[in-house]
Amino acid sequence: MKKFLIIGLIALLAVTGGMFAYTFTTATATIGVVAPQSDFANITANSSFTAPTVFGKFTGTWPTGKLFTVTPGANYTGDLVISVYLVNTGELIRQYRHLNMVLEYTDNAGNPVDEQGEIQVLNLQNAEVLFTWNGTGNSPFAVEVVGGGFRLHPFKTFPTGASYQPQVWCEVTQR
Numbered sequence: 104m105k106k107f108l109i110i111g112l113i114a115l116l117a118v119t120g121g122m123f124a125y126t127f128t129t130a131t132a133t134i135g136v137v138a139p140q141s142d143f144a145n146i147t148a149n150s151s152f153t154a155p156t157v158f159g160k161f162t163g164t165w166p167t168g169k170l171f172t173v174t175p176g177a178n179y180t181g182d183l184v185i186s187v188y189l190v191n192t193g194e195l196i197r198q199y200r201h202l203n204m205v206l207e208y209t210d211n212a213g214n215p216v217d218e219q220g221e222i223q224v225l226n227l228q229n230a231e232v233l234f235t236w237n238g239t240g241n242s243p244f245a246v247e248v249v250g251g252g253f254r255l256h257p258f259k260t261f262p263t264g265a266s267y268q269p270q271v272w273c274e275v276t277q278r
Contacts, residue, residue: 143179144275147172152248154268157198162254165204167247171273173208174243175236182237182278187223187246189230191270196227198255198267205250208234216240222249225271235278246273 149169157163173185185208189195195202204225208217216236217223223232236244 142176143181143277144173144175144183146273146275147174148273157253157255157267163252165248165251165253167249169245169247170206170271171246172243173246173273173275175238180238182235184276184278185234185236185246186274186276187225187232187234188272188274189225189227189269190272192227192230195267195269199227200254200256202227202253202269203251204248204269204271206232206234207247207249208236209245209247210240211243211245212241214240216244224251 148171152166152168152170154165155163170187173183175183187206189202189204206223206225207215210216216239218235218237223234225232234246
């Protein structure tokens, strides 16, 4: 009886193994990629924007002005997402009790062009803000500081001449 069972299993494997072997197929596809001829936007940091020097037990406000200039490509017709980050929060949180930078995305006439139509607040608890642009308005555009303030920890005393400034990063992506 065992002999018949083993012979039956071998025969079954031989028959079904052949059926699966005949169903295997292969195919090849080639995907062509074309490199873009230019960037969809350029970002320039405003090197003349200077934050106040902070020291001692200091409280103050941020000066207003352009942080970054964003210029979409001349032929670009899509939407953009402008992300602004506060990158040195680990250093700043030890020095500042609070830090709020009120940002706005504007066209070259100073009109807000963010789709959300609102200011965004960059701070130690929310170190990223996003602006969305739908392709309307007059270029170049700007990420501007329109307000905000800061206060150092009362127990911190900086040495004379020491200063802890926020480092801000801007990134533009396609939407």
